[in-house]
Amino acid sequence: MKLFVCQACKNILYFENRSCGRCGHQLAFMPERQILSAIEPAEQGVRTLADDETGRFFCANAEHDACNWLLKAGETAGFCRACRHNGTIPNLSDPAQLAGWRELEVAKHRLFYSLIRWKLPLKTRIEDPEHGLIFNFLADDPSGQQKVMTGHDNGLITIALAEADEIERERRRLEMGEPYRTLLGHFRHEVGHYFWDVLVRDAGKLEQCRAVFGDDTQDYGEALKRHYDAGAPADWQDNFVSAYATTHPWEDFAETWAHYLHIVDTLEMASEFGIEIDPPADQIGGLSARVTFDPYEVSDFDAIVNAWLPFTFAMNSVARAMGARDLYPFILTPPVIAKLGFIHELVRRSAHAKSATADKSATAEKTAPVQQETAGAA
Structure with missing residues (x-):
């Protein structure tokens, strides 16, 4: 940023x-x-x-x-x-739902900053009725009988309004044993599923992706049940960026995609502030970094990794000095870095493809908007 x-x-x-x-x-x-x-x-x-x-x-x-x-x-x-990708929004006559929706929009707009900078293909539901990117922001059933689940389904991303409540989000983070859970993280993860469809499945990259992330043809429902019943393997950190990434190759891709966005956006922010990592205590080297490139434009992924790791050590150390959790509580092993590199190449190729800059359908832009408010929600 x-x-x-x-x-x-x-x-x-x-x-x-x-x-x-x-x-x-x-x-x-x-x-x-x-x-x-x-x-x-x-x-x-x-x-x-x-x-x-x-x-x-x-x-x-x-x-x-x-x-x-x-x-x-x-x-x-x-x-x-950004907002032309909205489908259903909460009941804006409810002050609590309005406040929660505003929080969701802050995260969504930061997501779109990155997607637009990369010139990634972004079609609305009007432009592509079958698979256009659309967000539904839904509140739980007021009776308490049914809770909204955040997820992706063929371009439709549902974000649970309850996630905008910091107390509820922290409760879910602890319940699920997650080191990190944010609104921005949800948006980046779920849109990763959408871009798996667009940049992998629909772009003829399935075999290359499977060579890195594994066989996505395995039953997703069974994989999800297995994960919640047995948890992640004991050695999951050797090959995955998070425990949830072990669930299925689709989730591994989405988790890795989200982390790639975390890394690039954070490095740009560090560069904008002129932050340089050069600890005097580093006598043997390896902990120094300075971002002298545009993370959104650089072709060499090694430059991103070599800058990111020292920044991670510094950010986490500063957070600990405040008695807070690590800002980036994840380990990037060589297999994880290889997966991030695959994402980097997908994004870089898309950013330079002529089709990635289309997104200019005059007819769609003049058509009545999709966004609609939840009717009668309490």
């Missing part, structure tokens, strides 16, 4: 900022330029100080303070590049 600068007063800005803390200018994200711009009212829409253009309009979800992205130039209504 980048740092941004207010065009009105030169103050440092962060991706989630809605207004500049120094001059008070309202801020809007321009997805086509990957830039956060100070804005001012205009006769039509707003004027973006980043390019001194007028006539830009906010995503419809700005009305609910759930999005500050701008529509494509020339559009006056509808949803932005």
Whole structure:
């Protein structure tokens, strides 16, 4: 993730900022330029100080303070590049559900920052009715009889609204013995399933993927039952990035995909802050790192790994100094690094493919939006 600068007063800005803390200018994200711009009212829409253009309009979800992205130039209504992938949202007349949805949108927009930077293929359900990417944000049945499960099904990603509750999310993390559980982690994992479909299955990469992640034709239901009955193998850390990754090759791919996004986004943030790891106590070398490349653009995956490992040691040590859990409580063994390298090559090839930059269907963009609010939810 980048740092941004207010065009009105030169103050440092962060991706989630809605207004500049120094001059008070309202801020809007321009997805086509990957830039956060100070804005001012205009006769039509707003004027973006980043390019001194007028006539830009906010995503419809700005009305609910759930999005500050701008529509494509020339559009006056509808949803932005991130929110046009929304299907069902919670009942916004319920303050608790509205607050939870806003938290989900923060994580979703950070996800889309990465996907757009890589120019990954992103089709909506309107553009691809069978497999377009769509998110349903669902609240549990108020009667308590049925709980929503987060998951992916042929492009449809369901995110349980309950995950936006920090107490509930921590309860589930402890119950499942997970070292890490966040909203952003859920989004990155579930979209990994979607991109397995798009970049592996539909792109003729099945055999190459199976050579790295294993045979995905094994029964998924049985594999899931086996995992929850017996748990992960004792030596799982030798070959997998997480215990859950041992469940099935699909889950291994999704977990590895999520970690690849964690790593790249964190390294970009470290680079933006100019963070350099160079401990004086390191007498034999190996703990020094400086990000002198763009993690989203670099072709050599070794550069990412060689920078990431020292940063991991430093971040975890700082977290421990605060009495907190390790920020990145995972071990990257050579087999895991090989899997991350496979993901890196998939993303890199897609980013340079002409088909990856399509996502411009004028008809779909002018069609009525998919997003709909849950009817009558309590």
